[in-house]
Amino acid sequence: MAYLGENIPKLGFGFMRLPMIGEEIDIEQTKEMVDLFMSKGFTYFDSSWAYNGGKSEEAMKAAIVDRYPRESFQIATKCPVWIVKTEEEARNMIWTSLERTGAGYIDYYLLHNLGNNRTKYFDDFGMWDYVRELKEKGLVRHIGFSMHDNADALDKLLTEHPEMEFVQFQLNYDDxxxxxxxxxxxxxxxxxxxxxxxxxxxxxxxxxxxxAESIRKIFADANPNVSLASWAIRYAASLDNIITVLSGMSTLDQVQDNVAFMENFKPLDQDELAVIEKARQAISEIPSIPCTGCQYCIEGCPQNILIPNVFATYNRKMIYNDLAGAKSRYGLETRMTGKASDCLACGNCEQVCPQHLDIMESLKTIAEELEK
Structure with missing residues (x-):
């Protein structure tokens, strides 16, 4: 059965991590990257009103829209209305995006980063009906949303909003x-x-x-001639019902590597999937906070700390030794909820934790390491 975006090549170009010269996007290098990407038949570009303070959307105009026929590519961008205060500001985001990109219309327009306390802003500002109006007027071709939340939240959103045509969320073999x-x-x-x-x-x-080196060895033993990134991207692209798999490419080398293995894309075979499973198992055995994400601890927390999410950010540091990434993700996860340092040590969380985790002590450690 055909689906929306079935014929779009399965590698998309994320415009969130573009090459920089100081505080500015390196437009000339971005043009080179775009040219190579499109020369290999790839067409989907993803941005957001908020990326790089709007410079990402402006880079789309300079590197793509001004240089290629409009029907030869798809522009996707998003509206993160939880960062503004009024309905007028929220609704004006599309006009800003259209002006920055110069695209005339947006192919895939997304309500950006739903989940947790952010979803209510889209409800309060009437964004669900508004994006439908934009589609009816031809300003956007397809409407959907991105989210960082669990499966129950996604199920609720899609049940309440069947008019949404597609969804975007984090998917990789480790997660x-x-x-x-x-x-x-x-x-x-x-x-x-x-x-x-x-x-x-x-x-x-x-x-x-x-x-980690132990994970690298698993992949090298299976096939030393392909990049580690190729395993991850091909894994996601091998699934059914995928419009495209976004890669936030920052260098020409990354584009060259990605298009090399995706130009004539072949889904992972059973032997390759077994390698992925072996790597996933090895990652799970690296020491981390063994939180199962049951969320029992959240309900009784007087400080509204999303404890499983906070633990997941710290596990990024423990498993991958990525302190900078852990701090960045922690900042996003606690932007609108309680921080680890807000813990009152009331003990409500530990009383209901099925894993009997030392939650209060872990939160203290996380506050010391991720809030500096």
Missing amino acids: WESPTIQARKCYEVALKHHKPIVVMEPVKGGLLANP
């Missing part, structure tokens, strides 16, 4: 069985609702391209 990211469960929810998927974070922000 496939994650109790907090719930990639597999989210994937199954999308299939249940017959919604195609744009995959983000297939390489987990670059972590799966630079894993």
